[in-house]
Amino acid sequence: MRAVLYDRWGGPEVLRLAEVEVPVPQVGEVLVRVVATSINSWDWDLLTGKRYLVRPSGFAKGPKQLGFDVVGIVERIGPGVTRIRRGDAVLGDLAFDGPKAFAEFVVVKETALAVKPEGMSFTHAAALPQAGLLAALGLSGTPDIKSGSRILVNGAGGGAGTFAIQLAKLRGAHVTGVDSAAKLEAVRAAGADRAIDYAVTDFTRIGERYDRILDVVASRSPLDFARALAPGGRLAVVGGTPGALLGAATLGTVLGIFVGKRLGVVLHKADIHELERLAALGVAGRLTPVIDSTYPLEKIRDAFAHFASGRFVGKIVLAVDSAAL
Numbered sequence: 001m002r003a004v005l006y007d008r009w010g011g012p013e014v015l016r017l018a019e020v021e022v023p024v025p026q027v028g029e030v031l032v033r034v035v036a037t038s039i040n041s042w043d044w045d046l047l048t049g050k051r052y053l054v055r056p057s058g059f060a061k062g063p064k065q066l067g068f069d070v071v072g073i074v075e076r077i078g079p080g081v082t083r084i085r086r087g088d089a090v091l092g093d094l095a096f097d098g099p100k101a102f103a104e105f106v107v108v109k110e111t112a113l114a115v116k117p118e119g120m121s122f123t124h125a126a127a128l129p130q131a132g133l134l135a136a137l138g139l140s141g142t143p144d145i146k147s148g149s150r151i152l153v154n155g156a157g158g159g160a161g162t163f164a165i166q167l168a169k170l171r172g173a174h175v176t177g178v179d180s181a182a183k184l185e186a187v188r189a190a191g192a193d194r195a196i197d198y199a200v201t202d203f204t205r206i207g208e209r210y211d212r213i214l215d216v217v218a219s220r221s222p223l224d225f226a227r228a229l230a231p232g233g234r235l236a237v238v239g240g241t242p243g244a245l246l247g248a249a250t251l252g253t254v255l256g257i258f259v260g261k262r263l264g265v266v267l268h269k270a271d272i273h274e275l276e277r278l279a280a281l282g283v284a285g286r287l288t289p290v291i292d293s294t295y296p297l298e299k300i301r302d303a304f305a306h307f308a309s310g311r312f313v314g315k316i317v318l319a320v321d322s323a324a325l
């Protein structure tokens with residue numbers, strides 16, 4: 001089978017399509033014939049090795065793979081698999097299996113897969129898992145988001161942001177989306193009541209207060225975020241540089257205690273029940289993945305070059321089996 005591999009950290013140029021053995025499912029695992037997948041910023045972080053936490057592992061054990069989001073058809077089941085059957089269309093986030101979905105086949109733990117609803121296209125399903133789950137996690141917990149809650153999404157035009165806008169609107173919130181000028185139209189189209197260009201306006205200094213800030217880029221200090229939160233409000237940082245994440249997790253937590261607000265980092269969970277709920281919203285037409293573009297697997301370098309340019313909104317999908325899409 002063909003799989004995307006890389007042998008050193010770098011940009012799109014270090015990616016290569018190679019022939020590798022089709023993996024064999026073990027106890028509790030299934031073999032999925034991948035129909036489509038999509039790029040997440042976590043893939044980019046792993047490829048570039050920018051996050052220092054990925055560097056110590058190195059390439060001593062050979063080339064690495066990428067790809068967290070998977071949607072495809074179950075080809076084979078391993079011993080002890082009970083919930084998923086051969087021929088099922090499934091989707092999942094491989095956050096805890098390890099990235100490997102940029103390939104024609106992938107072995108996945110049964111527990112990481114949800115059954116794809118019939119009414120959802122493979123393209124939409126490929127865009128949903130990791131970004132949708134990050135958005136849902138960032139909006140979960142107390143205080144509850146309800147009608148009239150004021151929500152700000154920082155990094156609103158990307159994968160997680162475009163889902164977060166829609167999920168917050170479904171609960172009746174007033175949503176402000178912050179991103180670069182080129183993405184503000186898409187931010188409004190996703191449902192945001194207000195769109196702010198981060199290059200022009202610092203949302204932490206305009207005197208507005210939010211009940212929840214969901215931040216995918218951690219572009220402000222904990223002190224700035226605290227200023228922009230309403231009393232009792234909460235900052236959920238889901239992404240950013242390691243330094244910014246550490247700052248939010250340490251200084252943010254301490255600062256929050258003093259100012260009566262909650263500032264912290266949200267750790268990702270590949271929760272299939274939440275994924276099923278998101279997929280059901282998709283089928284009901286209440287949550288629509290924003291698809292920037294679709295590339296065939298052979299054009300993996302072009303797809304990553306487009307991702308690296310930052311000139312995309314929502315998600316970039318990779319068609320592994322174009323005929324089945």
Ligand SMILES: NC(=O)c1ccc[n+]([C@@H]2O[C@H](COP(=O)([O-])OP(=O)(O)OC[C@H]3O[C@@H](n4cnc5c(N)ncnc54)[C@H](OP(=O)(O)O)[C@@H]3O)[C@@H](O)[C@H]2O)c1
Pocket residue numbers: 040041042045131134154155156157158159160161178179180183198216217219237238239240266267268269310311314
């Ligand atoms: N918490 C966890 O356990 C966990 C697990 C997996 C992934 N993650 C992280 O979760 C995040 C998910 O993000 P994503 O997939 O939605 O990323 P994405 O698709 O790359 O979107 C990020 C968006 O932020 C915008 N942006 C960049 N700088 C900004 C700034 N200063 N202010 C406001 N917006 C800005 C980008 O637009 P421009 O480029 O046009 O500026 C882009 O539209 C990533 O950081 C990923 O590493 C976290």
